[in-house]
Amino acid sequence: MKTAAQMLAPVEKLAGERETGTGNNTTVNRYWNAIGAAYCGYTIWYADRQSGKPYLLDGCSNPAWCRSLGEWLTAKGWRLKDNGKAQKGDIAFYCEYNQKESRWMYQHVFFIYEKVSGTTFLTLEGNNMVFSTAEKARMSTAGTGAFEGIGYKKRNMPTGGTWAIFHPPYGEEEKAVEEKRVYLSPSDQRSNTYAVGNTTEDVQCGKIAAACKTALERSGVKVMVGQYDTMANRCKASDSFKAHLHVPIHTNAANGKASGTRIFCYKLDKTSEGYKAAKAVFDVLAPLTPGTSENIKANPSLFEVKTPAAPTVYIEVDFHDVPDVAQWIIDNTEVIGETIAKGICSYLGVRFKAAASKPAAGGNVIYRVQVGAFSVKANADAYLKEVQKVFPAAFITKAEKK
Secondary structure (H helix, E strand, C coil): CCEHHHHHHHHHCCCCCECCCCCCCCHHHHHCCCCCCCCHHHHHHHHHHHCCCCCCCCCCCCCCCHHHHHHHHHHHCCECCCHHHCCCCCEEEEEEEECCCCEEEEEEEEEEEEEEECCEEEEEEEEEEEECCHHHHHCCCCCCCCEEEEEEEEEECCCCCCEEEECCCCECCCCCCCCCEEEEEECCCCCCECCCCCCEHHHHHHHHHHHHHHHHHHCCCEEEECCCCCHHHHHHHHHHCCCCEEEEEEEECCCCCCCCCEEEECCCCCCCHHHHHHHHHHHHHCCCCCCCCCEEEECCCCHHHHCCCCCECEEEEEECCCHHHHHHHHHCHHHHHHHHHHHHHHHHCCCCCCCCCCCCCCCCCCCCCCCCCCCCHHHHHHHHHHHHCCCCCCCCCCCCCC
C-alpha cells in the first residue's frame, strides 16, 4: 500500500505551475487530454496514477468528477467525523447545499498537506488560487492565494456540511530515525605521566577517544571530540552540538596500588539517564579492564558531570600509576575505545556495528623481554628488585600456567 507522502509527491512536483492563456491547460490537463476542463479532481486522480500501484481510487467510476469521487469515498466509509483529526494525504471537499435535492454537493476537491492548528490546514490542490510553496501558504491569510494553478493554500475547515474530509487507508510511513550525537571529552592532562611507556594521560585518552569516535560513526552516531580547551568551553561545545550524551574519558591515579575502572554520573538513581548510560558503559568496560575494584559512583561536584545539558558518563579507565595496568592501557587503546562505543550504543538504542576485523585485547603485536618466571610471588618480587637496579622500568605481569 502506498503512503500518503508517495501519493502527494507527484503533485508536489507541480506546485507553482500557473494557468496560462485561456486557463485550464496545466500538466494535469494535458496528462488526461482534458484541456479546458476543471482539474481539481483530475489532480487527485493524477496523483494516484503517477504514484504507482496499487491505485487507491480503483473502483471509482470517475475520480475526476467531484460528485462521483465524493460519493464513492463516502460509500467506502472513509469520512472523518472530526475534521480536526485530518492527516497528510487525506482527501477534502468544499461542499455547497443544493436546495432542490436537499443535500450537500461536492464542489471542489484537494489534498490535506499538513495541520496548522485545530481545523486549519495547509492543502495541496489544483484549479484554485494557491501559493507556490508551503512556506508562503503558512504565512498567508486562510483562504487566499497568489495565482490560479497548482500549489498550496491555507484553509480553515470546521467539521460540518461545508467541509467533508476522507481518510484513505494509506500504508504506514517509515519513522524518521533521530540522529544520535555524542560529545567525547578526552583528558588533556599532559602532566599525568604513566608508570611505564614514557607517555601521558592526554596521549592515551586521545587514542581511546579516536577509536571510540571511529566505532560510533561506523554505527551511525554523530560524534564531536573535544580538543585542548577549558572544561567550560567543552561543555558549551557539547551543548551547541546538542549532544545526547557527554563522555569525558580519563585514566586514573592514586597510590600506585589501586586498580579498576570507575565511572561517575550525577546521581545513583536507576531511573535517571545519567545512571542508565553509566551502567551501559560500565557493564561492558569493567569486565575488560584488569582491575577488580570497580564501581559506578555519583559525583555531582565534577564540572563535566554537573554542567553539560546532556547526561554525563565520566569514565576513569583503570589506574595508570600501576605499571602492569598502565602497560595494558597503552596496548589496548583501540579495544577500549571500541568497548566504550559499544556501551554508548547500547544506551542510545543504536545497533553497534563491529569493525570488519575486531581488535583483540592486546592491540597491535608487541614484543616483551622476559628474564624469569616464578610460581612463588615472593621469589618474583626479590628477582624484580635485582633487575630494576639495571632496568628501572621492569615490572611483574601475571599469566596462567600452560
